[in-house]
Amino acid sequence: MLEISDKTNLLEQASYKYTLQDVPEPNLYRDVYNYEEVPKVAFNHRRVPMETPPDIWITDTSFRDGQQSMAPYTVKQIVDLYKLMSKLGGPYGLIRQSEFFIYTKKDREAIEKCMDLGLKFPEITTWIRATKNDFKMVKDLGIKETGILVSCSDYHIFKKMNMTRRQAVDYYLETIRDAFEAGVVPRCHLEDITRADFYGFVVPFVNEIMKLSKEAGIPVKIRACDTMGYGVPYTEVALPRSVPGIIYGLQHYAGVPSEMLEWHGHNDFYKAVSNAATAWLYGCCAVNCSLLGIGERTGNIPLEAMVFEYGSLKGSLDGMDSTAITEIARYFSDEMGYEIPPMTPFVGENFNVTRAGIHADGLMKDEEIYNIFNTDKLLKRKPGVTISKTSGLAGIAYWINEHYDLVGDQQIHKDDPMVHALKDWVDELYADNRTTSISNKEIKEKIKELKGND
Numbered sequence: 001m002l003e004i005s006d007k008t009n010l011l012e013q014a015s016y017k018y019t020l021q022d023v024p025e026p027n028l029y030r031d032v033y034n035y036e037e038v039p040k041v042a043f044n045h046r047r048v049p050m051e052t053p054p055d056i057w058i059t060d061t062s063f064r065d066g067q068q069s070m071a072p073y074t075v076k077q078i079v080d081l082y083k084l085m086s087k088l089g090g091p092y093g094l095i096r097q098s099e100f101f102i103y104t105k106k107d108r109e110a111i112e113k114c115m116d117l118g119l120k121f122p123e124i125t126t127w128i129r130a131t132k133n134d135f136k137m138v139k140d141l142g143i144k145e146t147g148i149l150v151s152c153s154d155y156h157i158f159k160k161m162n163m164t165r166r167q168a169v170d171y172y173l174e175t176i177r178d179a180f181e182a183g184v185v186p187r188c189h190l191e192d193i194t195r196a197d198f199y200g201f202v203v204p205f206v207n208e209i210m211k212l213s214k215e216a217g218i219p220v221k222i223r224a225c226d227t228m229g230y231g232v233p234y235t236e237v238a239l240p241r242s243v244p245g246i247i248y249g250l251q252h253y254a255g256v257p258s259e260m261l262e263w264h265g266h267n268d269f270y271k272a273v274s275n276a277a278t279a280w281l282y283g284c285c286a287v288n289c290s291l292l293g294i295g296e297r298t299g300n301i302p303l304e305a306m307v308f309e310y311g312s313l314k315g316s317l318d319g320m321d322s323t324a325i326t327e328i329a330r331y332f333s334d335e336m337g338y339e340i341p342p343m344t345p346f347v348g349e350n351f352n353v354t355r356a357g358i359h360a361d362g363l364m365k366d367e368e369i370y371n372i373f374n375t376d377k378l379l380k381r382k383p384g385v386t387i388s389k390t391s392g393l394a395g396i397a398y399w400i401n402e403h404y405d406l407v408g409d410q411q412i413h414k415d416d417p418m419v420h421a422l423k424d425w426v427d428e429l430y431a432d433n434r435t436t437s438i439s440n441k442e443i444k445e446k447i448k449e450l451k452g453n454d
Ligand SMILES: CC(C)C(=O)C(=O)O
Pocket: 065, 149, 189, 190, 191, 192, 225, 226, 227, 228, 264, 266
């Protein structure tokens, strides 16, 4: 009888191993990316099986990719956000890791202060330039894992690094060996994977990494980076743009187990969230996100979106405290002066605010009609209305009940004289060519004035 391990060995020996194609000229996928036109989606009509791992989780890059695109955060801001992130991730650490810079004194102070909190999650990891000296710095800080850059498209290898594919692989493998030698676990960030030659570079390279990892007995994570946001979640799409194809291929042709796979996406084509969910569904345990999606250019995968994506895919938030999302959003706007676009899902000022009177009428009858879920329970954000020329009597009544916390019998209705008086005032304002909605402060002042007239 063959034992399972023997069978696996035989299968491994029998399976086709992709070898590095050390091409003389870069493959820039000009049929898809010709630069003068919109990048194209090519279909090969191959279906990739969906293999969602039993456990999926979130990792964070707010203090690396996020901070990279903003003014540097202060130590206090990093520590406060780290605490809130830990609260959000809950007792099972669904926000499992977060990566930090380590270059300046301030970077290291922030790490030390976060470590001093003694929180189990998110585990603190780093992001470095990957020199021997940097590995030593990581080790000295008592940190186990660090991200290193292993750019994998010919755009980077030929155009930026001025190397051949073979030279790039040799250089990267040497760096990984340096990390092992320094006693640090490298996490390999495969930059620009959605423009890379998957079978001619990515798979043979990752096979080499996995071989080194096995020999050293050190688990190495593979982060698939959709640096320019070109990935697409649809089925039957050809590589290198297919998210299902990349995740399937890394597992089945490069031998990376699901729990060692991470997806890092950008939002250039509005696909960051759906690509990340697709990566989970097709076998990647971790999606790498940033708070409010703040990151290079159009940003990263918004972490808060993946909390709700997790809840919808798993049927439970598994201990994540989603109300921390509102605390985080308030922290960004009140303490850091960051302006969150008002229509941003889950965190924007207006994400659950309706303007049309007919919708407000629905909200008054039953908030479920026009609210995505119980936003008060899950985010401590009651659904709201803003007053404009389309609000109508129902909108005004709803606004009063919401802003003065009137419940049950205390609630006022659309036939109330106060509601009618406010409606007349609103109509006059718009008859006088007003174009903007009316602020909460203005309405409160008007109510005071009308009450004074009683
Ligand atoms: C620098 C790299 C790893 C990155 O963040 C990306 O590819 O988006």
